[in-house]
Amino acid sequence: MAESFKLDLTQRPRRLRRTASLRQLVTETVLRPADFIAPLFVIDGKSAPQPIASMPGVSRFAINDLVKECRALAKLGVPAVALFPKLDARLKDEEGTAALHEDALILRAVRAVKKAVPELTIMTDIALDPYTTHGHDGVLTPARDDVDNDRTVEILVKMAVLHARAGVDLVAPSDMMDGRVGAIRQALDAAGCTGTGIMAYSVKFASAYYGPFRDAVGSATAAGTHLLSKATYQLDPANRRTAMTELALDEAEGADIVMVKPAGPYLDIIRDVRNATNKPVAAYQVSGEYAQLQAAAKLGWLDLARTRHESLLAIKRAGADMILTYFAKEMATELKR
Numbered sequence: 173m174a175e176s177f178k179l180d181l182t183q184r185p186r187r188l189r190r191t192a193s194l195r196q197l198v199t200e201t202v203l204r205p206a207d208f209i210a211p212l213f214v215i216d217g218k219s220a221p222q223p224i225a226s227m228p229g230v231s232r233f234a235i236n237d238l239v240k241e242c243r244a245l246a247k248l249g250v251p252a253v254a255l256f257p258k259l260d261a262r263l264k265d266e267e268g269t270a271a272l273h274e275d276a277l278i279l280r281a282v283r284a285v286k287k288a289v290p291e292l293t294i295m296t297d298i299a300l301d302p303y304t305t306h307g308h309d310g311v312l313t314p315a316r317d318d319v320d321n322d323r324t325v326e327i328l329v330k331m332a333v334l335h336a337r338a339g340v341d342l343v344a345p346s347d348m349m350d351g352r353v354g355a356i357r358q359a360l361d362a363a364g365c366t367g368t369g370i371m372a373y374s375v376k377f378a379s380a381y382y383g384p385f386r387d388a389v390g391s392a393t394a395a396g397t398h399l400l401s402k403a404t405y406q407l408d409p410a411n412r413r414t415a416m417t418e419l420a421l422d423e424a425e426g427a428d429i430v431m432v433k434p435a436g437p438y439l440d441i442i443r444d445v446r447n448a449t450n451k452p453v454a455a456y457q458v459s460g461e462y463a464q465l466q467a468a469a470k471l472g473w474l475d476l477a478r479t480r481h482e483s484l485l486a487i488k489r490a491g492a493d494m495i496l497t498y499f500a501k502e503m504a505t506e507l508k509r
């Protein structure tokens with residue numbers, strides 16, 4: 173009989189992976205309900221929740237259902253929601269004028285949620301894409317060959333003040349125009365809204381992973397058929413240094429929280445940002461990241477509960493302090509068990 177093979181090892185890292193309780197003791201990253209921000213879509217009227225085909229499990233809510241959903245989230249320990257309006261096509265125009273209506277859907281939604289669930293943090297997107305017929309995040313130049321940066325910022329600033337006055341805790345400019353964070357900070361302060369914070373979409377890439385979201389808010393035109401690309405304002409997915417430039421600008425202009433978006437395919441950027449700033453870092457697990465897990469799970473190719481947990485754990489491990497994710501409710505439910 174051959175002599176049994178034995179390694180003479182001092183270090184055997186597997187010792188600490190031997191049992192579940194040992195593994196628990198040495199785990200470095202833990203997810204909790206308070207890590208999550210739930211993005212929610214809101215519609216006008218009193219209709220039943222509208223499912224979004226490319227985002228199974230996600231619906232657009234009328235305000236009364238939105239309030240119920242927010243209450244449920246708060247009860248589960250989710251501290252924040254990010255609200256996105258889906259407008260009737262009739263209300264859209266070239267200039268996105270409905271963004272500045274005094275009784276805009278988003279403002280009514282914010283007031284209703286604040287009143288019913290005051291402990292919940294509310295953030296809203298500052299960008300024109302739900303309001304424009306062309307689906308761009310800003311207004312176009314007369315030649316319609318570019319998004320007019322400064323004229324867009326002029327509108328976004330007014331929008332941010334309206335949202336702040338409606339009770340939003342954090343305005344979240346997602347438009348990627350130059351100089352908008354500073355201009356919004358100044359306008360908020362001038363309006364006496366010094367307590368309203370800015371969560372800046374600082375590092376937002378021109379990503380193909382936003383497809384399902386554009387179905388959800390009906391802003392797909394700019395992404396596909398229109399000649400002008402969102403790549404003229406969102407970042408090139410190939411670039412890391414540009415991300416650092418945008419981060420530095422938003423910090424200098426007064427961002428309270430900085431965001432990286434998308435999250436899963438950009439873990440290196442989340443880590444870079446984490447190392448470069450002392451501000452809290454948010455990451456947005458976007459609609460396409462959600463849809464791909466849902467689709468694979470539906471085909472029986474991936475275990476949904478385990479992959480969603482792992483995908484979010486990886487985002488937190490990379491350096492995110494908080495994660496916007498369409499899995500927020502399921503995760504909080506699971507983590508509470």
Ligand code: PBG
Pocket residue numbers: 297299300301309346347381382383384385386391457458459460
């Ligand atoms: C637009 C906005 C987008 C998302 C959040 N805000 C889409 C876009 O830039 O076209 C995407 C979110 C997601 O995909 O989940 N201001």
